[in-house]
Every structure is written in structure tokens, then in C-alpha cells.
Amino acid sequence: MAMKVYGPAASTNVARVLVCLEEVGLDYELVPVDMTKGEHKSPAHVSRNPFGQVPAFQDGDLILSESRAISKYILRKGGGSHLLREGNLSEAAMVDVWLEVESGQFDSAMSPIVFQCFVVPMFMGGTTDMKVVEENLEKLKKSLEVYEARLSRFKYLAGDFVSLADISHFPMAHYLLVGPHASVIDAYPHVKAWIADIMSRPSVKKVTELMEAAIRMN
Amino acid sequence: MAPVKVFGPAMSTNVARVLVCLEEVGAEYEVVDVDFDAGEHKRPEHLARNPFGQTPAFQDGQLMLFESRAISRHVLRKYKTEEVNLLREGNLQESALVDVWLDVEAHQYNPAISPIIYQHYLIPMRGGTPDQKLISKSMEKMKKLLDVYEARLSKFKYLAGDFVSLADLSHFPYTYYFMATPYVSAFDSYPSVKAWWESLMSRPAVQKVISQLPKQ
Numbered sequence: 001m002a003m004k005v006y007g008p009a010a011s012t013n014v015a016r017v018l019v020c021l022e023e024v025g026l027d028y029e030l031v032p033v034d035m036t037k038g039e040h041k042s043p044a045h046v047s048r049n050p051f052g053q054v055p056a057f058q059d060g061d062l063i064l065s066e067s068r069a070i071s072k073y074i075l076r077k078g079g080g081s082h083l084l085r086e087g088n089l090s091e092a093a094m095v096d097v098w099l100e101v102e103s104g105q106f107d108s109a110m111s112p113i114v115f116q117c118f119v120v121p122m123f124m125g126g127t128t129d130m131k132v133v134e135e136n137l138e139k140l141k142k143s144l145e146v147y148e149a150r151l152s153r154f155k156y157l158a159g160d161f162v163s164l165a166d167i168s169h170f171p172m173a174h175y176l177l178v179g180p181h182a183s184v185i186d187a188y189p190h191v192k193a194w195i196a197d198i199m200s201r202p203s204v205k206k207v208t209e210l211m212e213a214a215i216r217m218n
Numbered sequence: 219m220a221p222v223k224v225f226g227p228a229m230s231t232n233v234a235r236v237l238v239c240l241e242e243v244g245a246e247y248e249v250v251d252v253d254f255d256a257g258e259h260k261r262p263e264h265l266a267r268n269p270f271g272q273t274p275a276f277q278d279g280q281l282m283l284f285e286s287r288a289i290s291r292h293v294l295r296k297y298k299t300e301e302v303n304l305l306r307e308g309n310l311q312e313s314a315l316v317d318v319w320l321d322v323e324a325h326q327y328n329p330a331i332s333p334i335i336y337q338h339y340l341i342p343m344r345g346g347t348p349d350q351k352l353i354s355k356s357m358e359k360m361k362k363l364l365d366v367y368e369a370r371l372s373k374f375k376y377l378a379g380d381f382v383s384l385a386d387l388s389h390f391p392y393t394y395y396f397m398a399t400p401y402v403s404a405f406d407s408y409p410s411v412k413a414w415w416e417s418l419m420s421r422p423a424v425q426k427v428i429s430q431l432p433k434q
Contacts, residue, residue, distance in 0.1 A: 050366045051326060062311055066325065069317035077310055086307060089296055090281050096288035103324070104285070105270065146269045 002027040003074070006045065007054030008035060010214035012107075012114070012171030013067040014055045015207050019167055020071040022203035024078030030210075036123060068099060071164060083164045094158035098165035101143075101157075109140040110172035117179050122215075137181060144188045151190035166194070170204050174211065221246035222293075225264065226273030227254065229432045231335070231391035232286040233274045237430070238387050239290045241423035242304060243297035287324060290384055304384045315378035319385030322377075330359040331392045338399045357401060364408045371410035375417075382421075386414070390424055394431075 003021065005028055007014035014030075021028045033039045033054055041052045048056035049065040056063065057070040059077075064070045075083050085091035113136045120126040150157060157165045173195050176182060185192045198204060222240070226233040228249055240247045252258050252273050260271045267275035268284035275282065276289040278296070283289045294304045306312035333356045337348040370377060377385045393415060396402065405412050418424055 050369070051322075062314065064314055064318050066318050066321035069314060069321050072317055073310065073314040076313070086295075089292065092295065093281060093283055093288060093292040096291050097283055097285050100285035100288045101270075143270075149269065 001060065002029050004029050004031055004058040005070075006031045006048060006056040006058075007033045007040075008214055009207070009210040011035075011054050012111075012175070013053075015171040015174075015211055016067040016168055017055050017057060017070045017074065018210065019170060019203050019207045020074040020080065020083075020164070021078075022206050023083065023167070023201075024074060024080040026074065026078045068103065068164075068168060071168070075164060083162070083167065085158070085161070085163060091159060091161070095163045095165050098157035098163075099168055102165060102168045105143040105146075106140075106169055107172055109136045109143060110176060112136045113140070113181065114172065114175045114179070117181070118175060133181075137184060141184065141187075144185065144191055147191050147194075148188040151194050156194070162198075166198055167201070167204070169195075170198050170207075171211070173198065174208055220279065221248045223248050223250055223277040224289075225250045225267055225275040225277070226252050228430060230273055231332075231395065232272075234391040234394075234427055234431065235286040235388055236274055236276065236289045236293065237427045238390055238423055239293045239304070239384065241426045242387070242421075243293060243299075243302050245293065245297050287320060287384075287388065290388065294384055304382065304387065306378070306381070306383060312379060312381070316383040316385050319377035319383075320388055323385060323388045326363055327389060328392060330356055330363055331396055334360070334399065334401060335392055335395050338401075339395065353401070357404060360404060361407075364404070364411055367411050367414075368408045371414045376414065382418075386418055387424075390418055390427075394419075394428065 003026060005014060005017050005021070009015060009018065009030060018028075018030065033045055035054070039045060040049075040054055045056065046052050048058065048063050051065065053065065055067055055070065056065055057073075058064075059073075064073060072084060075081055076086075081087070085095050112132050116128045116133050120128055147157075154160055156162045176185070177195070177199070185195065199208070222245060224233060224236050224240070224247055226249070228251070233249070237247070237249070252264055258264055259268075259273060264275065265271055267277070267282055270284070272284065274286055274289060275284045276292075277283075278292070281292075283292060291305060295307065298305070304316075306316050334353055337353050341348050367377075374380055376382045397415075405415065
């Protein structure tokens with residue numbers, strides 16, 4: 001039975017999981033969850049993700065939530081463990097460090113920006129709160145300074161090898177690139193080149209197309 | 219083998235997360251203080267270890283790490299034995315569940331509980347008054363989470379299953395400080411959560427780290 005991912009392709013957390021499935025080439029089914037109709041809070045969905053969020057994931061009897069946890073499971077099971085480096089203590093540790101940074105620094109600054117610039121006007125009929133956007137752009141720039149220093153020394157975040165830590169950035173990076181604040185990365189040439197490299201991966205291109213198609217449908 | 223080094227204040231919750239893992243595996247370690255009041259965390263020497271100017275930072279020989287959950291994973295991976303296997307890597311299902319609940323701790327539990335700790339402890343330390351409105355809002359979020367935790371811990375002894383893991387231990391630092399606030403009575407409505415917490419508190423490694431924390 002194919003693995004199932006529950007959630008909209010346009011969601012960054014869903015896209016993260018999809019790109020890992022594409023990296024390892026495992027069969028999967030994307031089951032839509034209509035968040036505009038509150039489907040993520042329905043009993044059926046909450047039975048899979050008790051926090052009422054997306055994605056949820058199912059492989060046989062195993063039901064998981066939290067996109068980075070799901071991503072690791074998929075990579076380990078599907079022959080993608082080179083993206084985790086779990087056979088090498090130092091390398092695996094660096095992947096873990098930068099995956100935490102992705103979540104704690106990059107995603108936490110990008111998420112309010114994406115919410116204000118995309119979700120509020122497109123799905124909630126509201127107006128972008130520029131104060132929130134400006135505050136978080138400042139946080140993002142501070143983080144990007146650290147990324148720039150790192151990526152001036154190494155090709156990728158965990159070292160000279162690509163890993164889940166890099167790929168995990170792609171969904172928010174995509175919305176940054178197609179949104180009104182893409183130019184923020186111009187001041188960080190190594191970051192800019194690294195993002196372009198990640199976005200050129202076949203798996204990332206495939207999922208980006210799914211994300212774009214989902215947005216167009218709305 | 220030289221002891222590993224943990225850089226950060228001993229009372230810091232994120233430092234404590236790492237220390238409990240070191241105690242669980244019985245590794246030799248040294249805690250090196252970082253003086254926040256003196257701005258030490260923003261100086262080049264510390265930024266070389268943690269480029270975001272936060273704590274903890276960690277050194278194991280040539281390996282420099284930061285982010286307490288990443289450091290914790292490294293410690294538990296490196297010193298893993300038959301008896302002390304707190305990540306369950308090597309078992310696809312078990313390791314996935316450890317990862318899920320560790321991420322739940324980081325992305326759900328921590329954002330709900332940390333404003334309460336911050337308002338109750340840190341604000342008065344700086345001469346301010348706790349924002350009761352913010353605390354109430356956080357308590358509402360906590361209760362919704364505890365509903366989910368109660369359901370989970372009624373079925374399993376620990377979060378990832380019937381085995382203790384980093385997912386459980388990662389909850390210790392903030393919960394420990396929360397238990398000393400007046401809001402602790404919220405846990406009375408969640409008997410399975412309370413029992414789980416008591417079982418974590420009884421672990422020798424947890425007791426050891428508590429004995430090293432400054433008294434409240």
C-alpha cells in the first residue's frame with residue numbers, strides 16, 4: 001500500500017514531506033485536506049494529527065505528524081539516509097544542528113511573513129500587516145548573516161554534502177522567491193547561490209510545481 | 219578521552235536538557251558558564267561556538283555543536299548502549315515516534331510553556347510585573363496540549379511508546395520550573411500526565427541535574 005500524506009500541497013510543511021518522498025522515489029498518495037473549510041479540525045483528521053495541523057502521514061499502521069519527523073522516517077526507510085548521515089557521528093550531528101536552525105530561526109521568521117503576504121490576502125480577505133512583516137524581515141536578515149558566513153565556508157549547511165537540513169528550507173525559500181521580498185537575499189550572495197542550487201534539484205522542482213498548481217486552483 | 223564541554227549558565231533550561239542526556243549515558247562533562255549579564259554570549263569567543271549568540275554550545279573533541287536538541291541527539295547517539303537507547307535509531311517505527319514527540323515538545327509544548335516561565339521568573343528578576351493576560355492565554359494553550367498528552371499517556375507509558383526516550387526527557391527542564399509556579403495545579407486534571415511526570419522526576423539522571431540547579 002502506498003504511503004499517504006494528508007494536507008494541501010501548498011502548505012510548506014506538507015511540501016517538505018513530499019520532497020523527501022520524491023528524493024527517494026517511493027510511491028505515495030497525497031490526500032487533500034481543505035483547510036478553508038476547517039477539515040484539519042475534523043475528527044477524522046485529528047485522529048491522525050491530534051494537534052489539528054498538516055501534514056499527517058500514514059504508512060500501514062504507523063501514523064505520524066510533524067513534517068521533519070516524517071521526513072526522516074521516509075529518508076531512512078526509502079534509501080535516502082545519505083541525506084541524514086546517521087552512519088557518521090560528526091556529520092549526523094551537523095545535519096541535526098542545521099535542521100534545528102531551519103525550524104527555530106528560518107521557519108520562525110519566514111512563517112509570519114508568508115502568512116501576512118499570502119494567506120491573509122489570498123485566503124482570509126484581509127490586509128497584510130506590514131509591521132509584522134518588517135519585524136520578521138529584520139529577524140530573517142540577522143539569521144541570513146549567519147547563513148552567509150556558514151555558506152562562505154561550506155557548500156551546504158552541514159558541510160560539503162547536501163542534506164535534509166538544506167532541503168528542509170525549500171518550501172519557505174520558494175515563497176520568499178515568489179513573494180514581494182525576494183530581493184532580501186541579494187545582500188547574501190552565498191545564500192542566494194545555495195537557494196538556487198536547492199531549488200534546481202529535480203525533487204524540489206517537482207514539488208514546487210505541485211505547490212504552484214495548488215495555489216492557482218484557489 | 220577528554221570530558222565534553224557544555225557552554226552556558228547551569229540554570230538555563232536548554233543547558234539542562236543537554237545535561238540530563240549526559241547524566242543518562244554517564245558521560246564525563248564540564249559546564250562552562252557564559253555570563254549573559256556581562257554580554258559574554260555576544261562576544262566573538264562565544265559566537266565562534268554558537269553563531270546565534272545563544273546557549274548552550276557544546277564541544278566534543280574537534281566537534282563544535284549548538285542547538286540543545288541536536289546536542290542531545292549527538293550525546294545519546296555517541297554513548298548509546300543496549301541499556302541506554304534513548305533515540306531508538308535502527309528501529310524505523312520507534313525512532314519515528316521519538317522524532318515526532320521531540321518535535322511536538324519543540325514546536326507545541328515549548329511555545330506554550332515558555333512564556334509562563336519567562337513571565338513568572340524572568341520578568342520579576344528584572345523588576346517587572348508578570349503579564350497575567352499573557353499567562354492566562356498560555357495556560358489555555360497548555361490545557362489543549364495536555365488533553366492530547368493525557369490521551370497519549372493513557373495508552374502508553376511514555377510519549378514514543380512503552381519505552382523512555384529523548385522525547386520525554388526533553389520536557390524536563392521547562393516542566394521542572396513550571397512545577398514551582400502556582401499554575402502547577404493545572405496538571406491535577408491530567409492523571410496520566412502527572413504520573414508520567416513523576417516517573418521522569420524519579421530518574422537518577424534527572425535528580426542529579428536538579429541537584430545542580432540553583433535553588434528557587
